Amino acid sequence: MDDTVILSGTASNGIAEGVSHFLKLPLIKIESKLLPDGESYIRIPKDLSGKKIILVQSTYPPQDKHLIELFLLLDAAKSFNPKNLILVIPYLAYARQNQRFNEGEPISVEAILKLIRSMGVNSLITVEPHRLESLEAFEGNSLIIDPIAAFAKAIGKEFKNSVILAPDHGAIKRAEKLASLLKTDHTSLNKERDKKSGEVTLAEGNEYDFKGRDVVIIDDIVSTGGTVVKAAEFAKKNNAGKISVIAAHLIMADGCYQRLKDAGVSSIIGSNTVENTRARIIDLSEVIAEGVSSVLKTSD
Ligand code: R5P
Numbered sequence: 488m489d490d491t492v493i494l495s496g497t498a499s500n501g502i503a504e505g506v507s508h509f510l511k512l513p514l515i516k517i518e519s520k521l522l523p524d525g526e527s528y529i530r531i532p533k534d535l536s537g538k539k540i541i542l543v544q545s546t547y548p549p550q551d552k553h554l555i556e557l558f559l560l561l562d563a564a565k566s567f568n569p570k571n572l573i574l575v576i577p578y579l580a581y582a583r584q585n586q587r588f589n590e591g592e593p594i595s596v597e598a599i600l601k602l603i604r605s606m607g608v609n610s611l612i613t614v615e616p617h618r619l620e621s622l623e624a625f626e627g628n629s630l631i632i633d634p635i636a637a638f639a640k641a642i643g644k645e646f647k648n649s650v651i652l653a654p655d656h657g658a659i660k661r662a663e664k665l666a667s668l669l670k671t672d673h674t675s676l677n678k679e680r681d682k683k684s685g686e687v688t689l690a691e692g693n694e695y696d697f698k699g700r701d702v703v704i705i706d707d708i709v710s711t712g713g714t715v716v717k718a719a720e721f722a723k724k725n726n727a728g729k730i731s732v733i734a735a736h737l738i739m740a741d742g743c744y745q746r747l748k749d750a751g752v753s754s755i756i757g758s759n760t761v762e763n764t765r766a767r768i769i770d771l772s773e774v775i776a777e778g779v780s781s782v783l784k785t786s787d
Contacts, residue, residue: 496544505772654718
């Protein structure tokens with residue numbers, strides 16, 4: 488793989504370094520600064536002509552800035568006419584706007600994936616993009632990294648007797664998988680979200696007695712915390728012991744941390760797809776590096 492380099496974007500959060508370490512590939516760091524008028528400036532300081540470029544750029548908050556920087560990076564990378572351009576985008580912003588919930592809305596995730604493809608990306612690798620089908624809008628190779636095995640490996644011993652709780656239907660498969668890896672039980676809730684206000688409520692008929700057992704709420708994203716708070720309140724009301732939360736992408740918008748604490752969540756676990764200083768972070772570099780390696784093999 489002499490002709491392959493890892494390019495670390497403005498929002499790699501250690502993943503470019505990790506992938507470079509696990510795959511023993513050279514790491515190129517870009518130059519970047521904010522111009523006086525607020526625009527982003529980036530530059531790739533090395534000639535990468537004819538190389539296979541693996542660009543790592545996440546799109547965690549500020550999402551729009553990191554997306555613009557991604558497009559600038561792709562344009563700069565293309566100027567070297569790379570043999571292959573692989574994009575690792577650990578957290579894919581806008582993945583939850585995957586349909587027109589209300590008339591006149593965009594399908595944001597599709598718009599972004601089409602733009603990325605139009606900028607010459609051959610293969611795209613991302614972690615848990617909310618709905619796996621969304622990646623179909625990207626007309627190149629794509630690979631989705633499932634973080635659950637890495638989570639189970641990191642937290643397995645502490646949580647093996649816990650009940651894994653999916654806060655809504657979308658999270659059932661995640662809860663099933665984590666529970667099966669930890670050899671424990673799981674259950675799920677019915678959640679409703681108001682399409683206009685975004686307010687979360689639990690549907691009628693949710694029942695489960697946790698009988699004092701610890702609970703791990705699993706989701707893909709924690710954003711306002713509304714979903715997790717409802718699940719934590721349900722767990723507390725139904726005799727849960729310690730309540731923890733695990734999610735691939737801990738966006739945790741303003742006030743979320745306190746909302747989770749107030750709801751009785753004692754431990755918050757996530758990954759380095761997103762910058763977060765208030766949670767326990769599990770490094771996904773190794774599992775992402777495995778994904779990069781498999782994409783490199785199939786694209787040779
Ligand atoms: C929704 O279907 C997602 O899987 C998450 O549950 C949701 O986006 C979390 O957002 P919030 O923290 O704002 O409730």
